[in-house]
Every structure is written in structure tokens, then in C-alpha cells.
Amino acid sequence: xxxxxxxxxxxxxxxxxxxxxxxxxxxxxxxxxxxxxxxxxxxxxxxxxxxxxxxxxxxxxxxxxxxxxxxxxxxxxxxxxxxxxxxxxxxxxxxxxxxxxxxxxxxxxxxxxxxxxxxxxxxxxxxxxxxxxxxxxxxxxxxxxxxxxxxxxxxxxxxxxxxxxxxxxxxxxxxxxxxxxxxxxxxxxxxxxxxxxxxxxxxxxxxxxxxxxxxxxxxxxxxxxxxxxxxxxxxxxxxxxxxxxxxxxxxxxxxxxxxxxxx
Amino acid sequence: xxxxxxxxxxxxxxxxxxxxxxxxxxxxxxxxxxxxxxxxxxxxxxxxxxxxxxxxxxxxxxxxxxxxxxxxxxxxxxxxxxxxxxxxxxxxxxxxxxxxxxxxxxxxxxxxxxxxxxxxxxxxxxxxxxxxxxxxxxxxxxxxxxxxxxxxxxxxxxxxxxxxxxxxxxxxxxxxxxxxxxxxxxxxxxxxxxxxxxxxxxxxxxxxxxxxxxxxxxxxxxxxxxxxxxxxxxxxxxxxxxxxxxxxxxxxxxxxxxxxxxxxxxxx
Numbered sequence: 001x002x003x004x005x006x007x008x009x010x011x012x013x014x015x016x017x018x019x020x021x022x023x024x025x026x027x028x029x030x031x032x033x034x035x036x037x038x039x040x041x042x043x044x045x046x047x048x049x050x051x052x053x054x055x056x057x058x059x060x061x062x063x064x065x066x067x068x069x070x071x072x073x074x075x076x077x078x079x080x081x082x083x084x085x086x087x088x089x090x091x092x093x094x095x096x097x098x099x100x101x102x103x104x105x106x107x108x109x110x111x112x113x114x115x116x117x118x119x120x121x122x123x124x125x126x127x128x129x130x131x132x133x134x135x136x137x138x139x140x141x142x143x144x145x146x147x148x149x150x151x152x153x154x155x156x157x158x159x160x161x162x163x164x165x166x167x168x169x170x171x172x173x174x175x176x177x178x179x180x181x182x183x184x185x186x187x188x189x190x191x192x193x194x195x196x197x198x199x200x201x202x203x204x205x206x207x208x209x210x211x212x213x214x215x216x217x218x219x220x221x222x223x224x225x226x227x228x229x230x231x232x233x234x235x236x237x238x239x240x241x242x243x244x245x246x247x248x249x250x251x252x253x254x255x256x257x258x259x260x261x262x263x
Numbered sequence: 264x265x266x267x268x269x270x271x272x273x274x275x276x277x278x279x280x281x282x283x284x285x286x287x288x289x290x291x292x293x294x295x296x297x298x299x300x301x302x303x304x305x306x307x308x309x310x311x312x313x314x315x316x317x318x319x320x321x322x323x324x325x326x327x328x329x330x331x332x333x334x335x336x337x338x339x340x341x342x343x344x345x346x347x348x349x350x351x352x353x354x355x356x357x358x359x360x361x362x363x364x365x366x367x368x369x370x371x372x373x374x375x376x377x378x379x380x381x382x383x384x385x386x387x388x389x390x391x392x393x394x395x396x397x398x399x400x401x402x403x404x405x406x407x408x409x410x411x412x413x414x415x416x417x418x419x420x421x422x423x424x425x426x427x428x429x430x431x432x433x434x435x436x437x438x439x440x441x442x443x444x445x446x447x448x449x450x451x452x453x454x455x456x457x458x459x460x461x462x463x464x465x466x467x468x469x470x471x472x473x474x475x476x477x478x479x480x481x482x483x484x485x486x487x488x489x490x491x492x493x494x495x496x497x498x499x500x501x502x503x504x505x506x507x508x509x510x511x512x513x514x515x516x517x518x519x520x521x522x523x524x525x526x527x528x529x530x531x
């Protein structure tokens with residue numbers, strides 16, 4: 001607890017210093033607010049347009065959560081089928097690599113054509129970005145089980161299902177969470193990127209990515225900054241949420257979770 | 264009562280483990296084990312020792328029914344190895360515990376997979392934990408245990424299903440010598456109480472002599488039976504046994520046998 005307090009204090013100190021440098025630069029170079037607004041202006045814009053800021057934040061959160069949750073469910077399901085048969089794995093694994101190498105941004109226009117602009121397209125983009133790390137890590141965890149442990153289960157006449165549920169799946173938990181952690185980090189980025197392209201079905205109301213574009217077109221730089229801060233906060237929230245879930249499931253037995261920052 | 268009668272007859276007639284011309288080849292290629300013949304009677308403690316590449320671990324896996332014979336027959340208590348799994352337990356080189364399970368849950372794994380009801384399982388687990396002196400750490404996770412403790416958990420897991428035949432594959436190789444000696448003594452005490460038959464693979468001559476009623480020496484390339492030596496040191500064996508002249512003589516005798524096999528192998 002003492003260590004966490006100390007870390008928090010130093011983080012706050014650095015934050016304050018950064019604010020001072022920010023104000024100092026504006027004052028020293030006489031930068032106009034439409035290029036670089038002061039922190040006070042940013043806060044004022046955030047307060048003034050709190051309602052629309054929260055609406056954008058809500059839409060982006062929905063897209064990121066939906067995309068990530070879908071990727072976790074589908075990714076783990078695909079990994080389970082890969083773990084059940086080397087044959088299935090050899091056939092389909094190359095396609096998950098392909099998924100990772102195709103720049104999703106490049107197929108965004110296609111997705112918009114299919115699903116229309118707005119939340120569903122953004123969610124699908126997030127989903128596609130989050131999927132590969134989850135499949136790769138979970139599959140690795142499921143198939144890297146100690147041969148002796150499999151033999152031990154076989155000696156007791158365990159079925160494939162029992163080996164999967166009582167051995168492979170728990171064994172794969174740390175790698176699965178490693179994959180989800182990576183996916184969680186890029187889920188928010190994926191949602192925002194998606195919104196930059198797939199925008200919104202309603203003019204003027206959309207997720208943070210859409211609102212950033214809108215604010216930039218209107219040179220509302222102070223509000224744009226407020227949106228960027230909100231997006232960063234969302235990224236942080238995701239990171240800590242995934243960390244907490246990981247810690248909750250693994251802290252009893254796994255070293256990686258024990259040594260994490262939450263301990 | 265009829266089953267009791269059958270059991271008595273079996274005790275007299277069927278050896279715990281019997282290998283007749285057991286052979287293992289991988290594909291069309293190398294012969295790993297070539298025509299192995301031996302019997303292990305009930306209550307015996309037989310060690311298998313030999314140079315690396317003699318197929319001693321493969322032999323154990325075959326007796327466990329984890330790897331089929333290419334030729335010949337293996338019988339465990341008169342059954343095929345696969346059918347005999349109910350009465351057989353295997354102890355691996357490493358403790359091979361499930362790190363996400365507590366000691367108690369690890370020890371109960373075999374019973375759980377065998378479909379033993381929870382109440383009975385817990386009762387059996389408790390008694391075997393007492394037996395190996397792990398009652399205190401029942402709710403700890405493997406990462407909180409020393410290497411020796413982990414191995415004791417592994418032994419407890421194997422004994423929880425009340426096996427008649429115990430197969431051990433270099434189980435104490437990773438332990439320091441003091442821990443290893445102590446666990447060896449504990450293992451003999453457990454055998455005395457429970458009366459199982461053991462087939463034990465090791466590369467330590469002293470360990471083989473200390474534990475066994477018989478030591479089988481295998482030669483390599485291909486793996487074949489070279490020596491079958493009785494160890495007639497009296498039981499119970501303790502730390503004192505290791506310091507006796509008779510023990511040292513036996514160790515020297517087995518070492519010589521092992522050396523002759525290794526030298527012959529190196530020349531071939």
C-alpha cells in the first residue's frame with residue numbers, strides 16, 4: 001500500500017510538471033489558442049460540452065467493449081477448436097496470421113459498404129484488430145501442455161473433454177490473458193481508428209474518433225484536446241480492467257499475476 | 264466373497280508384472296527395446312538401471328500402457344497394461360503438479376478423474392496426506408513448496424488411488440542428495456505399510472541398491488536385459504543401511520555390472 005501511495009505521488013508530481021511546461025511554452029512563444037490551447041481552456045471546453053463529451057465517450061466505450069468481448073469469445077472458441085485437432089490447426093492457423101497482416105484500415109471502406117457507417121462497423125473493426133493476439137496466445141497456451149501431465153490424465157482414463165477442461169484450459173489461462181491484455185491495449189485504438197473512417201450514422205454525434213475529426217474541421221482545438229484526454233482515460237481504464245481480471249483469476253497460483261503492479 | 268476367493272488364487276499364480284519378449288521399435292527404424300523378459304512378483308521392489316539410450320523410460324511407459332509393444336506381451340496383474348491402469352500409478356521425473364490447484368486438489372486429481380464421489384475423495388485425500396506428512400500444507404499451492412515437498416505431493420497423488428503397482432520414472436533425480444535419501448527412506452516405509460509392488464527407473468546405483476529387492480541392468484542399442492541381481496540386504500533399511508559394508512559391496516557389484524554394459528556399448 002505504501003509503495004502504491006508513493007508511486008501515485010510521483011505520478012502526480014510529473015503530471016503537474018508537464019502542465020507547467022505546457023503553460024510555459026504557450027506563454028514563451030505566444031502560441032494562439034487555436035493551435036495550442038492552455039490546460040484551462042481545455043478543461044473549460046470539457047466542462048462546457050460535458051454532455052456531448054460523455055456521449056462520445058459512451059459510444060467509443062461501447063464499440064471497444066463490444067469488439068473486445070466478441071474477440072475474446074470468438075478467439076477462445078477458435079483456439080479451443082485448434083487445440084482439439086492438429087489437422088484443423090494446420091488448415092486454418094495460416095488464415096489468422098493473414099488476418100494480422102492485412103491492414104484493417106485498408107478494408108474499412110468495404111466494411112462500411114457492408115454494415116453502413118456507425119457503431120456496428122466500428123465494432124467489427126475493433127473485433128478484427130483484437131482477434132489475432134487472442135487466438136495466437138490462447139492456442140499456444142492450450143497446446144504447450146507438459147506431455148507427462150497428459151499421460152497422467154490418460155492413465156486415469158480421462159476423456160478429451162476432461163483433458164481440455166481440467167488441464168489445457170487452466171494451463172492456457174496465463175497466455176490467454178497475455179493475449180487479452182494486448183487486445184485490450186489496441187481495442188480503444190481500434191475503436192477510435194474505426195470512428196475516424198467509419199464515422200457515425202448521425203451527423204455531429206459519434207464516438208471520440210468521429211468527434212475529434214469533427215472538432216478539427218471546426219478548429220475547436222480546445223475541445224479536440226479534451227477529447228484526446230478522454231480517449232487516453234478510456235485506454236487507461238481498459239488496461240486496468242484487463243489487469244484486474246487477470247489478477248483476480250491468476251493471483252493464487254501464477255507468478256506473472258503476483259508480480260504485476262496491482263500487488 | 265467370491266471375488267475375495269478369486270483374489271487369493273490370483274495372488275498365488277499371477278505375477279504383478281510380467282514381460283515376455285517385449286520389444287519396441289519406432290516405425291521401421293531403430294529397435295529401442297529388444298526381447299525383454301522378466302517377472303516382478305507381488306511386493307517386490309525392482310529397479311531398472313542402464314546407460315542412457317537403453318530404453319528404460321520407454322519400458323516403464325509400456326508397462327503403464329502409455330506406449331504399446333511392437334512385439335511380445337506385457338501383463339500387469341494378468342491384465343493388459345491399459346486394462347490394469349485402475350491398479351497402477353505412475354510417478355514422473357518431475358513432480359508434474361497442476362500449479363492452479365492446491366496440494367489437496369492435486370492429490371485428489373486421480374480419484375476425481377476415476378469418478379470417486381466427493382465425500383469419499385476428501386476422506387481418502389486427507390488420510391494419504393497424513394501418511395506422507397503433508398497435512399499442514401494441504402491448502403498451499405505448488406509454487407509455495409520446496410522441490411522435496413512437491414515430490415511428496417506427487418507420491419501422495421499416486422498413492423491416493425490405492426494402487427497395487429507403482430511405476431516410478433527417475434522421480435528423485437532433481438532433488439538434492441539429503442532430500443533424496445530422506446524421501447527414499449519414506450518411500451520404503453510407505454511400501455511396508457501398503458504393500459504395493461514397485462518398478463523403479465533410476466540412474467543412481469546407490470539409490471537402486473538402497474530401495475530394491477532386485478536390480479535389473481539394461482544394455483543399450485538396442486535395449487536388452489543384461490543383468491538381474493538380487494539385493495538381499497535386510498529390511499527395514501535405514502540411514503544405517505547405507506553405511507554398512509554389505510551395502511557398499513552391493514553398490515560396487517551393481518556398478519561393475521553397469522560399467523561392463525557401458526563399456527561393451529561404447530565398443531560396439
